[in-house]
Every structure is written in structure tokens, then in C-alpha cells.
Amino acid sequence: MANSNPLRSPSSSLSEVNLGPSANPHAKPTDFDFLAVIGKGTFGKVLLAKLKADNKFYAVKVLQKKVILKKKEQKNIMAERNVLLKSLKHPFLVGLHYSFQTPEKLYFVLDYVNGGELFFHLQRERCFLEPRARFYAAEVASAIGYLHSLNIVYRDLKPENILLDSQGHVVLTDFGLCKEGVEPETTTSTFCGTPEYLAPEVLRKEPYDRTVDWWCLGAVLYEMIYSLPPFYSRDVSEMYDGILHKPLPLPPGKSGAVCSLLQGLLQKDQHRRLGAIADFLQIKNHVFFSPINWDDLYHKRITPPYNPNVKGPADTQHIDPEFTREMVPNSVGRTPELNAGTSSSNAFNGFSYVSGEDSFL
Known part of the structure; x- marks a missing residue:
């Protein structure tokens, strides 16, 4: 019977899972100022971040590798990344700008959408x-x-x-x-x-x-x-x-x-x-x-029935205070030393991605 998971051979260990071609290793957490928590999920948090290079605002989804691996959810995380790559051309789907990883965490750099859930x-x-x-x-x-x-x-x-x-x-x-x-x-x-x-x-x-x-x-x-x-x-x-x-x-x-x-x-x-x-x-x-x-x-030629009237890209008035009251964890903005533990990093080979328009990388 054929192996049902093409990402893994029957005898491979978790660290040998190949999840696609690797791309752009240059992005790192210290590229950003992390300003506020704007969402939470099973595997981590979503943060409002400003890119230091051009002062643009992004939503950065930060996921803990150890939690993903413990729950054996790495395949779903990679599916999310794949869908984000395919969804760039639709006006009502959030856009992925690029993704990168450290030994402990995965980072999705997404459009910051601040009209509220x-x-x-x-x-x-x-x-x-x-x-x-x-x-x-x-x-x-x-x-x-x-x-x-x-x-x-x-x-x-x-x-x-x-x-x-x-x-x-x-x-x-x-x-x-x-x-x-x-x-x-x-x-x-x-x-x-x-x-x-x-x-x-x-x-x-x-x-x-x-x-x-x-x-x-x-x-x-x-x-x-x-x-x-x-x-x-x-x-x-x-x-x-x-x-x-x-x-x-x-x-x-x-x-x-x-x-x-x-x-x-x-x-x-x-x-x-x-x-x-x-x-x-x-x-x-x-x-x-x-x-x-x-x-x-x-083509967004219909005027929405409700305008959130946000005051700018850093406006969080429509983000639930349950999130924004939280302190931003110091660890999300640190780039770990290269010799930090890498036991889980191979499980996410190929996670990093950069779209062509983000030439600063």
C-alpha cells in the first residue's frame, strides 16, 4: 500500500520531514518593532508589528514550534502557508508577504487588517x-x-x-x-x-x-x-x-x-x-x-454598509481589548543565537517564503 503522507517516508523521524523547498533565510524577528497583541490561537499569537526598514505595519502570526510538534499539527501549519501563497490574488482573502523561522518559532508576515473581527x-x-x-x-x-x-x-x-x-x-x-x-x-x-x-x-x-x-x-x-x-x-x-x-x-x-x-x-x-x-x-x-x-x-466598487473609520494603520480601536491589554512577549522580537537548539527546525523545512514585491529582503 502506498504511503499516505507524501511528506514522510514510513521510516523517517519527525526531524527529517521535508515540507517543501526552502526560501529566503534572511528575515528575522529583530527586523520588526512588535507593538501590540491583536489575536491569539492554539499555537501562538498575532501581533501588530512595524517593519523598521520602511515603517510599514503588518500582522505577524508567531507560532511555537514545540506546541505544533506536540500536537502533531505541522502538516496543517504548512497547509495554511500553502493556501496563503495561493490566495494572494483574491480581494477578500488575507495576503501573506513572507514567512520565516527561528529554531523555536514560525513567523507569518501578513496584511494588517484593522477594521475588527x-x-x-x-x-x-x-x-x-x-x-x-x-x-x-x-x-x-x-x-x-x-x-x-x-x-x-x-x-x-x-x-x-x-x-x-x-x-x-x-x-x-x-x-x-x-x-x-x-x-x-x-x-x-x-x-x-x-x-x-x-x-x-x-x-x-x-x-x-x-x-x-x-x-x-x-x-x-x-x-x-x-x-x-x-x-x-x-x-x-x-x-x-x-x-x-x-x-x-x-x-x-x-x-x-x-x-x-x-x-x-x-x-x-x-x-x-x-x-x-x-x-x-x-x-x-x-x-x-x-x-x-x-x-x-x-472589484470593490460597492461602498461597504459600515465604515470602521480607523485613524491610521496603527489604530487598534476595533481589536478586542482582551488581546490588546496583553503585554507583547519579549521573546517574539529576539533573534536567537545560531547555535540555539534546532531539534524541531527540520520539521518545517521550506516554511520560509518571500513574495517578489518585498525587495528589501
Whole structure:
């Protein structure tokens, strides 16, 4: 039987994993002033940083290698990097400028997007009117449709992963749970995602296809309209029972178009779900989106319904204070000595990357 992991031979140790061609070893933590914590995740933090060479601001995602290796997540981290490299050409996906590593840490240098998480705005406003929800849902659908065109399933769509830029356009971020190589007729089966947004087929641990992303879009749209995800309960088992077995609750007072879209996206049978037949095209053509000119949307010619009114690239007013109150760890800005322990560094061969436009490197 062929080895199922092309990154590793059956007899290789973790330190011999080859994760792609290496590139640009010159970037280092001391190139930056790290100013504030702006996000946190399982493997590290996201920081606002200013590049000393040109005073430009970036979001730098700093990941601890030892935590990644302990949880055996290096393959997912490299998948995130690969998706970031492929997503540079879409207006609603966060851009990777370059990545580099030290013996202890991995660094993603990303666009700094400071209009705030959709989650942050939803917490503050509870819910949105339909035109605003439609605008965000359309930009997110455009981004998901693009990923699907590259045979990538996103798998973790939720308000925390949807950012607004300084003008109010959507920027999808955090590709750590993406799955590459999922063609239109194929499935995958890894159990992953966020409880409130899991599709029924994932909960049932059945093979699933790219329509899991359309279920998640439905869940996010539902939350934008009704203030909570569908079937939400503090009791997780009760919530899962609702996702698996109960009819979709649609409180009165909303348009028939949005209710129709929600019923189509939150269809428990993935083969009958909206998007199962023609993927993004089927979403675009739904009556709820009839006010949207998709070409204008893609080219950002539609004025966003909400402007974050940020005061400049260092403005953190829309970043959750839970993050910004934290002290920036001193270790993230230090470049370790070359003879520092390197036991884990070979597991991330090929992580470093620089795009052509960043010529200062």
C-alpha cells in the first residue's frame, strides 16, 4: 500500500520531514518593532508589528514550534502557508508577504487588517439589517468560491475568522484547517471545525465535501440576522442534537429571500444543500443576492454598509481589548543565537517564503 503522507517516508523521524523547498533565510524577528497583541490561537499569537526598514505595519502570526510538534499539527501549519501563497490574488482573502523561522518559532508576515473581527462587531451590535448581512455574506461567498476553484475547502468559517479592512470590506483569515486537493466530486473525513458551525455530516463523522463551507456560510448569515448561530445552546450535546435532528428555527419578520437562502444553505443533507450542484454559481444566483452586482463586488466598487473609520494603520480601536491589554512577549522580537537548539527546525523545512514585491529582503 502506498504511503499516505507524501511528506514522510514510513521510516523517517519527525526531524527529517521535508515540507517543501526552502526560501529566503534572511528575515528575522529583530527586523520588526512588535507593538501590540491583536489575536491569539492554539499555537501562538498575532501581533501588530512595524517593519523598521520602511515603517510599514503588518500582522505577524508567531507560532511555537514545540506546541505544533506536540500536537502533531505541522502538516496543517504548512497547509495554511500553502493556501496563503495561493490566495494572494483574491480581494477578500488575507495576503501573506513572507514567512520565516527561528529554531523555536514560525513567523507569518501578513496584511494588517484593522477594521475588527465580524465577531467583535456582532457582539457590539447584536445583529445586522439584511442589506449589511447580504454584503458581508456575498464577499465571504466570493472568497469561499475562489478557494473551491483551487480545490481548497476552508472548513472553519465563523465570525472570528472574518475581518473587516479599514474601508469595511471583508478579509477572510486563518487557513489552519483548510484542506487542499478536494476536487468537486471527492470527499474528506477529518473531524474538525468549531462546534457552533459544524455541518451535520461532520458531526456524524461521515465523508464530506466542499458543501460544508456553504453550511458554515448559512450559520454565519443566520447569526448576522438573528444574533446567535442556528441551534445554538450552551449545552453542546443539545446543540448537536439540534444540528442533526431538529428543523431550522426561522423566527418571523425576515424576508422570504433570506429565509429561502438559509434553508438552502442549512440543508442537513449535503447532497441537497445549496451549492451541491454548481458550487458558488448556485449561491450567486439565489434571489437573496439579486441586488448584488458580482463584478462590482469583486472589484470593490460597492461602498461597504459600515465604515470602521480607523485613524491610521496603527489604530487598534476595533481589536478586542482582551488581546490588546496583553503585554507583547519579549521573546517574539529576539533573534536567537545560531547555535540555539534546532531539534524541531527540520520539521518545517521550506516554511520560509518571500513574495517578489518585498525587495528589501
